[in-house]
Amino acid sequence: MNSVHVPNELSQLLKENNIQMQLSVPQLVEKILARDEGTLTSTGAVRVSTGKYTGRSPKDKFIVVEDSTKDKIDWGSTNQPISEEVFTNLYYKVLDHLKQKEEIFVFKGFAGADKKSRLPIQVINEYAWHNLFVHQLFIRPTEDELLAHDAQFTVITAPDFKADPAVDGTNSETFIIVSFERKIVLIGGTEYAGEMKKSIFSVMNFLLPENNIFSMHCSANVGQEGDVALFFGLSGTGKTTLSADPNRKLIGDDEHGWSSNGVFNIEGGCYAKCINLSEEKEPQIFNAIRFGTVLENVMLNQESRVADYDDNTLTENTRAAYAIENIDNIVEPSVAGHPHTIVFLTADAFGVLPPIAKLTKEQAMYHFLSGYTSKLAGTERGVTSPEATFSTCFGAPFLPLPATRYAEMLGEKILEHNVNVFLVNTGWTGGEYGVGNRMKLSYTRAMVQAALEGELNTVETVKDEIFGLNIPLHIAGVPDEVLQPSKTWQDPQAFDKKAKELAAKFQENFKKFTNVSAEIAEKGGPVA
Known part of the structure; x- marks a missing residue:
């Protein structure tokens, strides 16, 4: 199949009658509850379950081998190659799957708080709660920015579409495939929302260095004198705890770029771990979980709807996704020197x-x-x-x-x-x-x-x-x-x-x- 038809197919999908475009947080919360996708908690957050997959699926993540990228990607077990043919076949199947849905949800926004280097993105979701997730995690456009928005990368998610490895050329029913030439991330067979966040981060880790911008997996804050600090660290090292400092303003907690102008947050929100969360130990995160927040796999008291953050029945990887504005002590916009x-x-x-x-x-x-x-x-x-x-x-x-x-x-x-x-x-x-x-x-x-x-x-x-x-x-x-x-x-x-x-x-x-x-x-x- 000729890849030049792919964008036209996408544009056709976005003209379908079932498109719900750029819904507000209250509208999305109403949709989530009406569609029985989640439950309202005592703080006004929406609690959802990610089903069988409660974390990322690294063995199901691929990059399409294309002329513009085949000699640049560090191919291996992390960046697994997949053919254009496999991508295209799955792409059309997913589009057909979405066209049959009563509603699909579209968010337009940005990755990158620095306006000179930000990436305009759009995300097409089968689930309303996934659309609320990306609304909180990516940078939300102003009304004027939305009018001029021209998406340079599209994420398409279809959790209910399961691949057949024998037919579709994947490793399992799940797939996360990035095509840099077609500027599309295709996700299916998993409800775990973190795949969307990290897919765009992977895209930025390819695009930013090409523009001489250093992309980083780190948190960042700034002192009263304008002194910026970066904190790199893997899970369990104290990155979130040490970067959350009452005497310093948070730039971002996970993904940043460093350009000739300084540091900027790639995201517009936070995706915090919730296991054993308490107001005493981490008050900023605890108090950020309010209306509009998405709580993943957190157990609730069935009567009071109070979250039990110590309960790991579904997973240790319980999460809260909220807008960075839910944190009091932040830099706005998320850029610094x-x-x-x-x-x-x-x-x-x-x-x-x-x-x-x-x-x-x-x-x-x-x-x-x-x-x-x-x-x-x-x-x-x-x-x-x-x-x-x-x-x-x-x-x-x-x-x-x-x-x-x-x-x-x-x-x-x-x-x-x-x-x-x-x-x-x-x-x-x-x-x-x-x-x-x-x-x-x-x-x-x-x-x-x-x-x-x-x-x-x-x-x-x-x-x-x-x-x-x-x-x-x-x-x-x-x-x-x-x-x-x-x-x-x-x-x-x-x-x-x-x-x-x-x-x-x-x-x-x-x-x-x-x-x-x-x-x-x-x-x-x-x-x-």
Whole structure:
């Protein structure tokens, strides 16, 4: 089939009588309740279930092999190739499926708060609650912007359409397929709304670097003096907790671009984890869950409709999707200047990385490429062997280009803007998991605050003999011995053994970066 007909087919779909275009939040909530897609909670949020899939389906995500992208994409298990023929056949099937529906919902908006580089998008949904989700997660246009809106990328979701792998060429009934030439993301067979958010992030991770803009999987905030900070980190490292600072305004909690003008949020909302959420621990998120918020897979009291955030009956991955305006302490619009400080967060369950270390440019690129944290082998009592986890650039599942492309951009930005970069370990101290203790949050906050305020730029340091990291000797509010992990272990030999074990894992993982300069490999990583 000739791909030039695809946009015409899409334009035909949008002329159908069943189109519900750019509905407001109240209109969408009414539709959700009338269509029995969700339940109103005691705070006015809408509670929905994502059915059988309560998280992303990475094995079902593909990129179409096309002339303009085939030599640029980092093909492999993350960016799986699929043919134009498979995409086109599925595309027409999904369009036919949607035409039969009584209603389909369309949202027009933007990805990217910087008006010079933002991407006009439209999202076509089979479900009203999916349309409310994208209304909250992407940037909403003004009336004038809507009149001039010309979508440059379209997301089409059809959860009720299940693929037949034997016929359709997919891995399962689920598919998430990106075509950069046709500017379409096609999603079917899954109700999990996060696929829409992360698909557009993946698209931006391809498009922004092409325009010399560094795309990043990080949170960002700004101080009263205009000093911008970025927080990179995988799940469980404290990224959300540490970037939510009452003395600093939030730029965004997950996805950003860094252009020649500064940093900007890619999104217009937040997609916060809800498991064990409490007003005491995370008041900003707790109080953001109100009318218009989408609550995914959260259990409710059937009579009061009060959410039970401790209940993981359906999944640990319970979520709340809300507009960023639901957070009080934010930057509007979500743009700011160039970062002064970058923080890489890791939760080291080996208990051997220092709680904070200032990185050289080579070390920053090395640790950015490594994207290290550790997950526990299990939650049952007695487990003491953590598993090292490396997620390239702290966002491997969403990076279409080779990792070195993003690392090189980071290195250029660090040099150009004289950025201070710190590695912060929010994991274990005094021994590995099962022996030592988790780093006190009060200590971590004190260290991060010292880094942000420039107190660590001239402080006296000592060099770690195994990882080659420069560790501050004194930080106000943190005991000196805590700063040097070897001094917190009772058995120095056990510490050396465990530290060398982790260092070897770093070195083994880094071997996959065959086209990285020898200088980064030699000066950036462990020295023993």
